[in-house]
Amino acid sequence: MSAIQQRLSEMQDTAAEWKRKRTNLLGYLLLLPAVLVFLVLSVGPVLYGIWLSFQSGFGFLDLQFVGLENYRRLLFDDPNFWSSVRTGAVYAAYSVVLQTTLGVAIALLLNESFRFENFVRTIVLVTYLIPTVAVAILFRWLLNAQVGIVNFSLTRYAPVDGAVNFFSEALALHTVVWASGWKFTIFVVLIILARLQSIDAELYELARINGANAIQRFRDVTYPQIRSALFLVILLRGIFMFNKFDMIWVLTEGGPFRQTETMVIYAYKTAFGQQSYGEGAAVTTLMFLLLATVSIVYFAAFSPEEEVEN
Amino acid sequence: MVTAGLAGCLGDDDTTSEDGGTKTLHLLSDVQVEQAQQMFEDAFDDWAENEADTNVEPNFEYVPSGEVRNTINLRLSAEDAPDLIFTSVSYHAQFGLRGHLRDLEDIVPSSVPDSVRMNLDGREVYVPGNLQMCSSWYRQDVYEEAGIEWGTTWEEQLHNYEVLDEHLPDDQDPTLYVANGSHPYMIYGHYHPMLSNGSQFIDRDSNDEPPYPVVDQEPHRSRAIEYLEFLQDAYEYSPDSVNFGYGEATQLFTTERVMDTKYPARALVNSFNENPEIAEHVKMGRFADTPAMQAGESEYQIATIGEGFSVPTTDVGASNPELAESYIDYFMSSDYYVDFLLTVPLHRVPADLDILHTDRYQANEIVQASPEYVSYIEEMAEGARFYTSLTGEETPTTYWDPLIRGTEIGPSMLAEPMVGRTEPEEAVDRAGDRLREEIPQFEEQFAE
Numbered sequence: 071m072s073a074i075q076q077r078l079s080e081m082q083d084t085a086a087e088w089k090r091k092r093t094n095l096l097g098y099l100l101l102l103p104a105v106l107v108f109l110v111l112s113v114g115p116v117l118y119g120i121w122l123s124f125q126s127g128f129g130f131l132d133l134q135f136v137g138l139e140n141y142r143r144l145l146f147d148d149p150n151f152w153s154s155v156r157t158g159a160v161y162a163a164y165s166v167v168l169q170t171t172l173g174v175a176i177a178l179l180l181n182e183s184f185r186f187e188n189f190v191r192t193i194v195l196v197t198y199l200i201p202t203v204a205v206a207i208l209f210r211w212l213l214n215a216q217v218g219i220v221n222f223s224l225t226r227y228a229p230v231d232g233a234v235n236f237f238s239e240a241l242a243l244h245t246v247v248w249a250s251g252w253k254f255t256i257f258v259v260l261i262i263l264a265r266l267q268s269i270d271a272e273l274y275e276l277a278r279i280n281g282a283n284a285i286q287r288f289r290d291v292t293y294p295q296i297r298s299a300l301f302l303v304i305l306l307r308g309i310f311m312f313n314k315f316d317m318i319w320v321l322t323e324g325g326p327f328r329q330t331e332t333m334v335i336y337a338y339k340t341a342f343g344q345q346s347y348g349e350g351a352a353v354t355t356l357m358f359l360l361l362a363t364v365s366i367v368y369f370a371a372f373s374p375e376e377e378v379e380n
Numbered sequence: 381m382v383t384a385g386l387a388g389c390l391g392d393d394d395t396t397s398e399d400g401g402t403k404t405l406h407l408l409s410d411v412q413v414e415q416a417q418q419m420f421e422d423a424f425d426d427w428a429e430n431e432a433d434t435n436v437e438p439n440f441e442y443v444p445s446g447e448v449r450n451t452i453n454l455r456l457s458a459e460d461a462p463d464l465i466f467t468s469v470s471y472h473a474q475f476g477l478r479g480h481l482r483d484l485e486d487i488v489p490s491s492v493p494d495s496v497r498m499n500l501d502g503r504e505v506y507v508p509g510n511l512q513m514c515s516s517w518y519r520q521d522v523y524e525e526a527g528i529e530w531g532t533t534w535e536e537q538l539h540n541y542e543v544l545d546e547h548l549p550d551d552q553d554p555t556l557y558v559a560n561g562s563h564p565y566m567i568y569g570h571y572h573p574m575l576s577n578g579s580q581f582i583d584r585d586s587n588d589e590p591p592y593p594v595v596d597q598e599p600h601r602s603r604a605i606e607y608l609e610f611l612q613d614a615y616e617y618s619p620d621s622v623n624f625g626y627g628e629a630t631q632l633f634t635t636e637r638v639m640d641t642k643y644p645a646r647a648l649v650n651s652f653n654e655n656p657e658i659a660e661h662v663k664m665g666r667f668a669d670t671p672a673m674q675a676g677e678s679e680y681q682i683a684t685i686g687e688g689f690s691v692p693t694t695d696v697g698a699s700n701p702e703l704a705e706s707y708i709d710y711f712m713s714s715d716y717y718v719d720f721l722l723t724v725p726l727h728r729v730p731a732d733l734d735i736l737h738t739d740r741y742q743a744n745e746i747v748q749a750s751p752e753y754v755s756y757i758e759e760m761a762e763g764a765r766f767y768t769s770l771t772g773e774e775t776p777t778t779y780w781d782p783l784i785r786g787t788e789i790g791p792s793m794l795a796e797p798m799v800g801r802t803e804p805e806e807a808v809d810r811a812g813d814r815l816r817e818e819i820p821q822f823e824e825q826f827a828e
Contacts, residue, residue, distance in 0.1 A: 147817070231550060232550070239799065327795050327796070327798075327799050327801070328795075342450050345449060345450065345453060
């Protein structure tokens with residue numbers, strides 16, 4: 071290679087390098103707004119919340135650094151905190167089981183071919199389109215012991231003597247979970263239905279040829295295909311339900327007698343009821359750590375990557 | 381006329397406009413009754429026209445009761461304080477303790493008794509507007525049908541409910557409004573009888589002494605346990621719904637399901653407004669004597685809450701404190717104030733008891749129909765104490781309420797043994813332990 075050719079080659083390399091860098095720079099610049107928004111609206115508040123959890127004081131007035139005192143108090147001196155952890159876990163687990171079971175069943179039904187299938191699929195989506203607060207208010211009225219249509223129907227058409235108090239100590243948690251199920255099951259339906267529709271019909275045909283009945287077809291064809299989606303759904307629903315605030319707050323405000331007081335409700339009451347923002351922030355920080363730990367364990371135990379690859 | 385809320389919610393603290401020297405008077409309140417809000421606003425119109433020596437625009441911001449403390453806190457923190465605040469006495473106490481409220485000694489009406497004033501280290505930071513004198517209300521017609529009379533002791537009260545339970549049809553239940561498990565402040569209402577039997581959490585001899593916990597010391601421990609045992613029994617007759625809030629509970633009183641409510645005149649007003657044929661049967665009953673009172677070991681004492689005005693200092697962003705004081709002075713001496721009290725007759729008892737006998741107050745039909753309640757108020761008002769000054773002989777102390785209300789002590793102590801989750805003894809001792817831990821923190825905080 072002559073010196074000129076070598077020089078040209080070097081210049082071309084430099085130009086290519088410059089072009090690559092410019093492209094990268096443009097990419098970074100285009101990303102910058104999104105990164106800034108993420109930092110300001112997500113990372114910032116999270117860090118502020120963690121900082122606040124080390125402070126004590128009335129509201130935002132007279133904040134003082136108290137180290138780990140808020141955590142010590144919650145973890146070792148506050149039975150209500152542990153009660154809220156238990157209630158939150160029960161609410162999340164109960165909701166996930168309910169929503170996943172119903173969601174998969176509904177998705178399997180909707181995956182079948184029938185008249186007006188597109189219309190029905192659209193109608194099913196409606197529950198997801200109604201704001202959660204509106205759903206909660208609707209359920210409050212529907213289940214009202216005095217004027218609720220459910221109690222009216224029960225006392226009029228069913229062998230029920232008196233009005234059922236759906237918000238009593240015994241029933242409040244069930245009521246909140248089923249109301250949440252009505253609203254959020256469709257999330258599971260959507261994910262699973264999308265996965266079901268991508269399954270090759272030939273697999274079912276082969277199973278039928280080999281004499282598999284419906285249960286066997288579900289076990290040997292459907293389930294392996296939706297396992298990775300189920301993994302994701304269970305994880306997401308678990309996190310979402312553990313963090314759920316609006317539905318519970320509007321329905322019960324955490325009562326009666328703390329029967330529906332989950333961690334997030336407890337954090338809200340601590341921060342905005344008692345004006346103890348530091349302790350409230352400590353509850354949410356612990357909640358974050360708890361969810362992160364559970365997620366890591368969940369990933370380690372179920373190895374989703376392998377499922378996806380398969 | 382009035383732009384209620386919006387400007388305030390948007391943080392419009394531009395209270396002094398340059399053009400024409402117009403100022404804005406920003407009132408923040410948790411008063412929810414529209415007629416009562418209207419009294420503030422009508423009084424403003426008159427005051428602005430006749431008393432204010434400058435052009436003043438109103439900015440009335442009304443927030444729900446559950447949010448008012450947080451709203452005030454945020455505004456003071458942001459140095460965006462309103463010019464005046466009308467809310468519960470305990471909130472004024474909290475902010476007054478931190479030095480954020482002005483001394484209003486000059487405008488507190490001289491007729492207001494010392495027992496309901498709030499004096500913080502020599503500064504009167506609160507203009508008392510009204511008290512809320514709790515008592516029990518019951519349906520006399522239902523009691524008579526069942527052949528019973530109002531119970532004057534705990535035992536008689538519980539016996540009455542057993543009789544009513546037997547007497548009433550299956551689809552009706554006697555309901556003793558003793559608690560709402562979902563809401564700390566609703567359970568908090570139970571401090572009324574609890575305090576009247578001397579089982580209060582904290583005792584103190586004067587303003588100058590630090591508070592100390594007594595709930596786990598005798599005789600208070602035994603009394604507290606007695607009271608919690610009573611609540612355990614009474615719980616059987618309490619509404620078990622999470623959704624029975626203040627309004628709904630008193631609403632139920634107008635139906636045949638609720639025979640007794642501890643809420644004062646709200647229930648009466650509901651009856652008059654919505655079920656007048658029931659209203660004539662609604663009678664006032666005094667709180668039942670406790671075992672300690674029967675034994676002569678404790679005296680009847682009413683703990684009360686109240687509402688009134690305070691004026692934040694300019695340090696936290698208030699712009700027109702002098703105007704605010706002028707407005708309060710005008711409002712409290714006007715007919716608007718009496719009409720404000722009468723928006724919920726007898727529920728808002730005037731801090732100045734002489735108003736009870738004014739023609740304007742007595743013209744109200746509910747007041748006329750309840751002479752026994754007026755007498756009860758007059759008789760008990762002397763012994764009434766705000767939550768903030770339960771046992772103090774001097775002017776109201778301010779520690780008790782923030783301490784109890786700011787923690788989970790009260791609700792836990794009451795709610796858990798009520799539903800049988802813990803034994804009363806355990807609940808009392810746990811409350812004592814918690815108080816012993818928290819009081820030094822409060823002392824330190826207040827000392828600062």
